[in-house]
Amino acid sequence: MTYKDLRAFIRQVDDLRALRHIAGADPRFEIGGITEIAAAAPECPALLFDRIKGFPAGFRIFTNATTTPQRAALALGIDPNLKPLDALKAWMEKRPKLKMQMPVAVKDAPFLENSTRGAKVNLAKLPAPYWHRKDGGPFIGSGSVVIMRDPDGGWINASIYRIQVQDKDKVTIQFDHPGRHGAIIARKYWEKGKSCPVAVVNGEDPALFIAGFEYLPDGQSEYDFAGAIKGGPMEMIKGPVTGLPLPAFAEIILEGELLPVSKLTLPEGPFGEFTGYYAADARACPVMQVSAIHHRNDPILLGSPPMKPPRFHFGLPFRAASIWSQLEQSGVTDVVGVWQHVAQLMTVVAIRQRYAGHAKRAALIAAAQSYMGRLVVVVDDDVDPSNLADVMWAVTTRCEPSEQIDIVRNAWSSALDPRIPDEDKRAGITSHSKAIIEAVRPFGWKDKYPPTSALTADEAREIERKWGGSIRGDGAAKPNARTAVKRR
Ligand SMILES: Cc1cc2nc3c(=O)[nH]c(=O)nc-3n(C[C@H](O)[C@H](O)[C@H](O)COP(=O)(O)O)c2cc1C
Ligand SMILES: [Mn+2]
Numbered sequence: 295m296t297y298k299d300l301r302a303f304i305r306q307v308d309d310l311r312a313l314r315h316i317a318g319a320d321p322r323f324e325i326g327g328i329t330e331i332a333a334a335a336p337e338c339p340a341l342l343f344d345r346i347k348g349f350p351a352g353f354r355i356f357t358n359a360t361t362t363p364q365r366a367a368l369a370l371g372i373d374p375n376l377k378p379l380d381a382l383k384a385w386m387e388k389r390p391k392l393k394m395q396m397p398v399a400v401k402d403a404p405f406l407e408n409s410t411r412g413a414k415v416n417l418a419k420l421p422a423p424y425w426h427r428k429d430g431g432p433f434i435g436s437g438s439v440v441i442m443r444d445p446d447g448g449w450i451n452a453s454i455y456r457i458q459v460q461d462k463d464k465v466t467i468q469f470d471h472p473g474r475h476g477a478i479i480a481r482k483y484w485e486k487g488k489s490c491p492v493a494v495v496n497g498e499d500p501a502l503f504i505a506g507f508e509y510l511p512d513g514q515s516e517y518d519f520a521g522a523i524k525g526g527p528m529e530m531i532k533g534p535v536t537g538l539p540l541p542a543f544a545e546i547i548l549e550g551e552l553l554p555v556s557k558l559t560l561p562e563g564p565f566g567e568f569t570g571y572y573a574a575d576a577r578a579c580p581v582m583q584v585s586a587i588h589h590r591n592d593p594i595l596l597g598s599p600p601m602k603p604p605r606f607h608f609g610l611p612f613r614a615a616s617i618w619s620q621l622e623q624s625g626v627t628d629v630v631g632v633w634q635h636v637a638q639l640m641t642v643v644a645i646r647q648r649y650a651g652h653a654k655r656a657a658l659i660a661a662a663q664s665y666m667g668r669l670v671v672v673v674d675d676d677v678d679p680s681n682l683a684d685v686m687w688a689v690t691t692r693c694e695p696s697e698q699i700d701i702v703r704n705a706w707s708s709a710l711d712p713r714i715p716d717e718d719k720r721a722g723i724t725s726h727s728k729a730i731i732e733a734v735r736p737f738g739w740k741d742k743y744p745p746t747s748a749l750t751a752d753e754a755r756e757i758e759r760k761w762g763g764s765i766r767g768d769g770a771a772k773p774n775a776r777t778a779v780k781r782r
Contacts, residue, residue: 296371297499298543300543300594301594312339314339318340319346319425320767321422321432322419324421325343330601335569342354342355343356346421348421353420353502357421359472363606366609378609381610382615383455393522395521395522397593405545407591408591411586412585420589425565425599426565428564431704434465435458435465435494437607441494442480444475444481450516451516456565464582465494467492467579467582471708491538494548496546496596502517506610513757519620535585548582551579552582553580555580570602570638577608613665618632619659626655627646629643631679633679634667638666639668640669642673642685642721645672645675645734651737657672660672668726670728670729671688672732672741688733689731692734693731697736701730705726707725729775755765
């Protein structure tokens with residue numbers, strides 16, 4: 295088992311010396327601002343905020359949890375010392391072999407130590423940041439997981455949808471589109487004239503945070519997937535109000551019901567998006583009537599605000615790993631790596647070219663699967679796709695634009711795309727075009743291409759092994775030391 299709960303994960307982050315404690319920050323814009331600046335710092339530390347302005351000491355917020363490749367690997371139970379591309383490859387190989395773990399019931403949960411119900415419910419007691427300047431309100435749920443039970447199959451959906459605090463006992467839950475499992479499930483209750491029982495888990499462990507972001511099929515619970523990541527079942531207790539299974543070691547839980555939209559909606563947003571823009575003005579949104587708040591002593595809210603790229607919730611681009619396995623499943627051989635930059639908005643595929651058209655074949659599949667990505671780049675196998683400088687070196691020295699750039703029109707994007715005009719979005723048009731850049735040596739004369747002066751990967755590894763200590767200035771050369779961990 296990787297870690298029991300968020301607290302155990304935070305201790306592991308501290309052991310990696312990647313945790314910073316911040317006291318006295320204001321939940322109005324400061325916690326968001328500090329998180330944004332830290333996320334762009336070279337080491338991108340995780341942050342634990344305490345003594346939050348206006349709240350008793352002990353009420354904490356944890357941000358930048360999994361924003362580096364190292365901490366994303368740690369959360370997945372993968373060796374955090376692996377190089378980023380090797381860590382992503384390990385995840386690509388591990389994911390299809392995961393054994394789903396059904397949760398098990400336990401008798402007690404620390405979050406039941408502090409419970410308020412009914413008229414006493416007051417969300418103002420919990421710190422909910424205003425993350426970005428133009429946000430429409432405080433968001434308690436930026437990385438929180440919404441729990442619902444499908445009334446037909448009885449299975450539990452547990453996914454991330456943002457949660458805005460609207461009143462002392464009301465929050466809104468925002469679905470990006472009607473295909474979200476949460477939206478589908480809620481509608482089933484509403485169509486029968488009922489409210490949908492719902493719980494919001496704040497301060498979940500990072501396995502559930504990652505599971506809540508995964509595209510899982512209908513009927514497959516993110517709880518089982520989180521258990522699979524952890525290598526052991528999640529421990530659950532029945533919510534006293536909703537009867538929904540709730541992670542016993544979560545930090546803060548809201549229970550209540552999502553009211554039929556025919557009964558009540560409230561304006562929600564705007565909210566800064568992962569593109570680095572606001573996507574829309576305030577819009578009508580389903581309302582959760584909160585009838586109970588439970589929290590552990592000295593609770594920790596997991597915050598994961600979307601921020602201007604390259605900042606992103608996950609330091610390993612999980613969706614690049616899916617594209618990587620889809621390429622392999624489609625029979626595209628010799629893929630040596632796939633990565634996404636600019637918060638998933640740019641996909642890079644590295645291949646060992648075998649035949650004319652190989653690069654384009656890979657690119658077209660990657661383009662088809664690149665959600666919102668306008669740029670798809672293919673590079674040769676001597677280029678590290680996770681290193682943007684290396685990729686741009688290949689683009690500028692191997693791609694003749696008049697021959698090696700194609701445009702694919704009317705392709706997959708979303709209403710969050712800032713470059714799609716509002717009139718189009720209102721008419722339901724949310725597609726864009728994608729540029730495919732073949733930054734590879736032209737296949738016909740690749741063996742006559744000017745040789746590069748750079749070290750090969752093997753040569754670089756050998757120099758690093760022998761001279762790395764001297765280069766870093768942390769001691770004499772250690773010829774027998776393992777290659778040191780690189781932070782990026
Ligand atoms: C930090 C974070 C915030 C997210 N916020 C939202 C959101 O507000 N609304 C939404 O529909 N999806 C949001 N998503 C994406 C969904 O969680 C994701 O697509 C998930 O797979 C949907 O699960 P489902 O298939 O069970 O509906 C967010 C993802 C992350 C990582
Ligand atoms: Mn789901």
